[in-house]
Amino acid sequence: MTHHGTSAATTPTTPVSVVGLGPMGLVLAEVLLAKGHPTTVWNRTEERASGLVAQGARLAGSITDAVSASPVTLMCLNTYDTMYEVFAPAHDALRGRALVNLNSGTPQEVHAAVAWASERGAGYLDGAIMVPPPLVGRPDAVFLYSGDRAVFDEYRAPLASLGDPRFIGTDPALAVLYNTALLHMMFASVNGFLQASALVGSAGVSAADFSKLALDWFTPTVVDPMLARYAPALDEADYPGELGTLVMNANALEHITRASAEQGVHTDLPRLMHEVAERAIRQGYGEHNYLAVYEVFKQASPTS
């Protein structure tokens, strides 16, 4: 059998194996079971499967058993290196099977994994889960996939059991790249909020009080007029500065850095943002709007 299998493989009850039962893998397997997929599971720490077995999952005796039990194996491990370690004994069993990799990693790790799967004759789709575990299984839970379209099409039904599967391109690294980009956005925004809370916290303001005001302020004042308004112009490198210039904003970043120092809170984050803004000014974008800093982010970091 090839990994393209028969049409029976695309029925809503395709057997699925799940490898990796951390907080996310556990939920993937639970949802697949609840939606009627015969589900085989494997985890290094076998005890984590006990609840799933009680719900009807079959615990594989080995990784080879897990791969052989289903036409498609979803993996949800911590890293790509763990994948190689875990699947090493299943070398021959992988031929003609499909693997869907939901580990997080980097584009180069994805390309290496594609070659690894191809050497073993396995179909391979890379993916990224864009929701936390409690949202898995909802129809609006976004899962991104990229790479082999045939694998995506063939197993769309089990993938749709987990949420809203979106195929974003045949470059296999795209799902991981979107994932890391969106996570970066999450960390940058959350860290900005935490730095802001520490700054007002230095004057005795509780994070609870501050967060109410800050979260109400954020979308109408930052997301809508700045990001939503100017983001479509980024591709044209069009940064009109008529409502405020980069020089004005770099001045604000200098104030944030100095106020943080005065108030005895950490200065690394605002100092770094100030440095990036100054770099964009040196490159000639001072009279453009703040989003011209994008020109700096597109460049490789200078090697010092």
Ligand SMILES: NC(=O)c1ccc[n+]([C@@H]2O[C@H](COP(=O)([O-])OP(=O)(O)OC[C@H]3O[C@@H](n4cnc5c(N)ncnc54)[C@H](OP(=O)(O)O)[C@@H]3O)[C@@H](O)[C@H]2O)c1
């Ligand atoms: N949790 C989330 O909110 C979330 C959201 C989106 C995406 N994800 C992604 O989903 C993936 C899994 O995340 P997670 O939260 O379930 O937890 P995790 O800590 O990233 O991964 C735990 C899994 O990796 C296994 N593992 C770790 N080292 C291993 C090794 N050396 N050999 C064999 N197995 C090993 C663990 O096995 P043991 O049980 O034996 O330790 C467990 O099955 C990650 O790539 C993560 O980025 C997670």
